[in-house]
Amino acid sequence: MGRTVNRAPGTVAASSSPWAAEAAELRRLLEDAVDSYVDRRVLAAVLAEEHRRRERLARFVGRW
Known part of the structure; x- marks a missing residue:
């Protein structure tokens, strides 16, 4: 059975809207x-700091 989705009256699913x-395009x-x-x-x-931290975390986890 399909999943029921409650929508406001008069609205349609985005995929069926022209x-x-x-x-x-939204992005x-x-x-x-x-x-x-x-x-x-x-x-x-x-972003560079996040990359460094992820690399450090990966090295740390890789030692286990």
């Missing part, structure tokens, strides 16, 4: 909307 956007729209609020240098530094 106005539904593809995931890639592009979101990125365009927030782009001016992102400090790329800070983002790059945070």
Whole structure:
């Protein structure tokens, strides 16, 4: 049996709507909307730190 999904009256599932956007298009729209609020240098530094921490964690777990 299929799963029942409760929706507000008058709404349809996104996949059946002719106005539904593809995931890639939604991502592009979101990125365009927030782009001016992102400090790329800070983002790059945070991502680099996350990468270093993940590598350290992987090395630590790999020793077990």
